Amino acid sequence: LNYTEIKDYAWYDGNNNPRGTKEVGKKKPNAWGLYDMSGNVWEWCEDWYGDYRNNTHTDPTGPAGGSDRVRRGGRWGDYAGGCRSAPRDNDSPGGAGNGLGFRLRRSYS
Numbered sequence: 725l726n727y728t729e730i731k732d733y734a735w736y737d738g739n740n741n742p743r744g745t746k747e748v749g750k751k752k753p754n755a756w757g758l759y760d761m762s763g764n765v766w767e768w769c770e771d772w773y774g775d776y777r778n779n780t781h782t783d784p785t786g787p788a789g790g791s792d793r794v795r796r797g798g799r800w801g802d803y804a805g806g807c808r809s810a811p812r813d814n815d816s817p818g819g820a821g822n823g824l825g826f827r828l829r830r831s832y833s
């Protein structure tokens with residue numbers, strides 16, 4: 725996905741008027757058929773946040789505990805480059821806001 729295509733897949737500051745969260749599924753799905761994996765709201769993750777910006781490992785393991793959890797994917801008020809799966813930030817589990825959500829998952833055996 726490049727910056728010229730992101731408007732078709734994600735809500736971000738360049739295409740979000742009126743500003744705020746949007747109904748899921750109004751944009752195109754990604755290559756795996758999943759909607760809203762980027763933009764709209766940050767995705768709340770189970771992982772504890774650890775600062776590993778200078779870590780050279782691929783897929784590093786985060787800390788076993790901490791005070792903040794990871795959030796990914798950007799939100800409706802972020803610039804296009806911040807609305808991808810790679811950007812990560814942190815937030816307190818007790819925090820609240822209009823730019824944070826979560827995704828249910830189901831395991832298959």
